[in-house]
Amino acid sequence: MSNNIIITFPDGSTKSLKKGVSGFELANQISKSLAKEAVAIKIDGKICDLSLPLNNDCKVVIIKKENDEALDIIRHDCAHVMAEAVQSLYPGTQVTIGPSIENGFYYDFARKEPFTIADLPKIEKKMHEIINKGEQFTREVWSRDEAIKFFKDKGEEYKVELIEDLNADEEITIYKQGEWLDLCRGPHMMSTKQIGKGFKLMKVAGAYWRGDSNNAMLTRIYGTAWRNEKELESHLLQIEEAEKRDHRKLGKEMDLFHFQEEAPGAVFWHPKGWRLFQSLISYMRERQDKAGYVETNTPDMMDKSLWETSGHWDKFSEMMFRTEAKDEKIYAIKPMNCPGAVEIFKQGLKSYRDLPFLLSEFGKVHRYEPSGALHGLMRVRAFTQDDAHIFCTEDQITEESKTVCDLILSIYKDFGFDNVRIKFSDRPEKRVGDDAVWDKAEAALKQAMETTGLEYTLNPGEGAFYGPKLEFVLRDAIGRDWQCGTLQVDLNLPGRLGATYIAEDGQKKTPVMLHRALFGSLERFTGILIEHYAGHLPFWLSPLQIVVATITSDSDNYAFEVKDQLTKNGLVVEADIRNEKIGYKIREHSNAKVPVILAVGKKEADEQTVSVRRLGSQQTSTIKLDELIKDLKKESLSPIN
RNA sequence: GCCGCGUUAGCUCAUUUGGUAGAGCAGUUGAUUUGUAAUCAUCAGGUGGUCAGUUCGAUUCCGACACGCGGCACCA
Numbered sequence: 249m250s251n252n253i254i255i256t257f258p259d260g261s262t263k264s265l266k267k268g269v270s271g272f273e274l275a276n277q278i279s280k281s282l283a284k285e286a287v288a289i290k291i292d293g294k295i296c297d298l299s300l301p302l303n304n305d306c307k308v309v310i311i312k313k314e315n316d317e318a319l320d321i322i323r324h325d326c327a328h329v330m331a332e333a334v335q336s337l338y339p340g341t342q343v344t345i346g347p348s349i350e351n352g353f354y355y356d357f358a359r360k361e362p363f364t365i366a367d368l369p370k371i372e373k374k375m376h377e378i379i380n381k382g383e384q385f386t387r388e389v390w391s392r393d394e395a396i397k398f399f400k401d402k403g404e405e406y407k408v409e410l411i412e413d414l415n416a417d418e419e420i421t422i423y424k425q426g427e428w429l430d431l432c433r434g435p436h437m438m439s440t441k442q443i444g445k446g447f448k449l450m451k452v453a454g455a456y457w458r459g460d461s462n463n464a465m466l467t468r469i470y471g472t473a474w475r476n477e478k479e480l481e482s483h484l485l486q487i488e489e490a491e492k493r494d495h496r497k498l499g500k501e502m503d504l505f506h507f508q509e510e511a512p513g514a515v516f517w518h519p520k521g522w523r524l525f526q527s528l529i530s531y532m533r534e535r536q537d538k539a540g541y542v543e544t545n546t547p548d549m550m551d552k553s554l555w556e557t558s559g560h561w562d563k564f565s566e567m568m569f570r571t572e573a574k575d576e577k578i579y580a581i582k583p584m585n586c587p588g589a590v591e592i593f594k595q596g597l598k599s600y601r602d603l604p605f606l607l608s609e610f611g612k613v614h615r616y617e618p619s620g621a622l623h624g625l626m627r628v629r630a631f632t633q634d635d636a637h638i639f640c641t642e643d644q645i646t647e648e649s650k651t652v653c654d655l656i657l658s659i660y661k662d663f664g665f666d667n668v669r670i671k672f673s674d675r676p677e678k679r680v681g682d683d684a685v686w687d688k689a690e691a692a693l694k695q696a697m698e699t700t701g702l703e704y705t706l707n708p709g710e711g712a713f714y715g716p717k718l719e720f721v722l723r724d725a726i727g728r729d730w731q732c733g734t735l736q737v738d739l740n741l742p743g744r745l746g747a748t749y750i751a752e753d754g755q756k757k758t759p760v761m762l763h764r765a766l767f768g769s770l771e772r773f774t775g776i777l778i779e780h781y782a783g784h785l786p787f788w789l790s791p792l793q794i795v796v797a798t799i800t801s802d803s804d805n806y807a808f809e810v811k812d813q814l815t816k817n818g819l820v821v822e823a824d825i826r827n828e829k830i831g832y833k834i835r836e837h838s839n840a841k842v843p844v845i846l847a848v849g850k851k852e853a854d855e856q857t858v859s860v861r862r863l864g865s866q867q868t869s870t871i872k873l874d875e876l877i878k879d880l881k882k883e884s885l886s887p888i889n
Numbered sequence: 890g891c892c893g894c895g896u897u898a899g900c901u902c903a904u905u906u907g908g909u910a911g912a913g914c915a916g917u918u919g920a921u922u923u924g925u926a927a928u929c930a931u932c933a934g935g936u937g938g939u940c941a942g943u944u945c946g947a948u949u950c951c952g953a954c955a956c957g958c959g960g961c962a963c964c965a
Contacts, residue, residue, distance in 0.1 A: 828923085
């Protein structure tokens with residue numbers, strides 16, 4: 249009897265089997281097809297190799313290729329196979345780490361001569377060979393000394409470092425596939441054959457050893473891996489779709505903005521792009537006015553001393569633009585709006601009755617972002633924040649934070665972002681202020697989060713240098729996450745900059761300042777919207793809402809009449825009376841993502857109608873001009889109305 | 890900032906042992922007056938990112954710089 253163990257399956261059924269049976273044998277006993285589909289086994293909640301002998305009573309789940317957990321294993325297997333391929337093709341290359349990641353895997357290699365994309369086909373071919381050979385993955389437990397010696401002899405310095413850093417009590421496991429082996433926690437599938445053909449090497453990149461820019465630069469190869477070729481194809485198709493939405497491409501096609509090398513990281517907004525940008529500001533201004541904010545504007549350049557007092561100079565002077573004039577002063581071009589806001593708060597005596605005091609500012613800030621970080625509108629060196637600073641008492645932090653959270657979520661909803669995650673970032677290593685102050689700030693913000701009942705995840709050590717913060721991450725139409733809004737509790741800057749108010753007891757006190765931005769950077773948010781909507785901006789945001797296109801020149805006058813009427817009603821309209829066929833005009837304006845195209849010919853002119861064609865639809869409908877105006881006027885209202 | 894790659898007409902892209910570049914679209918001019926995603930013809934367009942170097946000769950080879958792209962690092 250002691251030779252048998254009891255296996256419990258997910259459906260509650262049990263089976264008594266001989267001790268030491270492997271997961272694979274177990275699957276095989278249930279059915280041949282299950283054994284074929286199996287990639288791993290979950291034993292009491294832990295995912296393990298199928299080859300692992302079962303020695304105790306346990307609950308098991310056989311993980312099949314179709315299960316979500318299988319993808320990670322396939323991808324990790326793929327990383328190993330790639331590493332083997334690389335080392336066989338390029339002897340002397342050291343392996344470091346190679347995890348599975350979203351959609352695929354990577355492996356970081358140390359090699360004098362970095363890889364280029366030209367190397368990928370060769371590596372990929374070798375990988376197919378290894379996979380076709382059907383090498384068995386086998387797991388071995390080595391002693392620490394044995395492992396260190398082995399990798400040292402092989403010249404694998406990075407692996408040695410990894411092993412040396414493992415906890416003393418940790419088991420050192422080695423996975424072999426044929427001749428090749430790697431230090432690895434596992435689990436892996438039974439054979440390389442199971443990987444199949446659903447993978448592709450995507451790109452090469454530099455990456456620092458252990459993610460630290462002080463360390464050596466390794467060369468990373470990224471791959472994507474799926475259950476089969478069909479899934480791979482669909483993933484590649486998805487990438488193509490995402491590329492079509494690229495705001496840099498659409499921005500050019502829609503004539504919204506451009507960049508040029510004399511102003512790296514700074515936007516040249518074209519008329520249409522600027523109109524879109526201004527629509528966003530108008531919308532936000534209205535929302536903030538209604539929420540009790542008062543708008544301000546503060547200087548773009550202020551003396552360096554102010555930034556020294558605030559603490560920015562100490563932490564960020566390297567990333568601040570500075571300028572000087574004929575006088576002796578050094579001016580910093582503002583990288584943030586907060587010191588300006590504090591200076592406004594400081595004017596005149598403030599009473600506790602004035603709090604909370606909500607100051608907003610659409611402030612344009614400049615930051616010398618590292619050249620490698622620049623990316624279209626998403627990461628620029630000059631950008632506009634929908635910034636605000638809420639001066640309040642400590643007791644008001646919770647209530648004010650809650651109000652900000654509600655406002656943010658409501659605003660995101662207006663742009664179709666319903667899926668928003670919140671990250672809570674606490675004190676970073678480099679910071680100003682006493683720990684007692686930080687304790688207070690973090691506790692207050694946490695309490696605010698409890699009050700809202702919103703869920704959040706902890707993001708340790710990622711707070712601002714003056715206070716903890718919330719970060720609002722929204723998910724776009726194709727599932728990508730973008731960090732936009734932020735709320736920061738600051739118990740440090742107001743004091744450093746000398747802001748005070750008279751409290752109820754007649755004593756001078758230092759207010760708390762909440763920094764908050766909802767869109768974050770207007771430039772970036774514009775980019776996100778372009779990609780989210782794939783250029784098909786909602787009517788109220790569209791910088792060119794309507795084009796009136798004539799069929800023949802006989803209708804020119806009517807087209808202008810239609811245009812005038814629409815314009816009088818506050819709509820943005822252009823007339824296209826060029827000597828071109830209607831099909832040509834339709835195509836051109838559709839490509840430019842104009843939401844409404846009105847075709848007018850003799851018939852429409854006679855009847856005071858228009859033929860309406862909506863972006864994304866082939867359908868046309870003819871309606872009375874008055875009626876259309878009524879409809880479109882309604883449609884062009886922002887969601888506030 | 891770091892690693893790799895790239896930069897050719899307004900745009901999208903060609904031009905392989907180094908012999909001063911070509912197409913489509915856009916633009917011009919003309920014809921055509923057209924009914925829902927490209928009418929035809931015509932002409933014009935370039936210091937091949939910038940600067941140096943090798944060479945009889947460089948878009949092509951070498952180097953530096955600038956900018957961009959993919960990552961890494963950074964992001965008040």
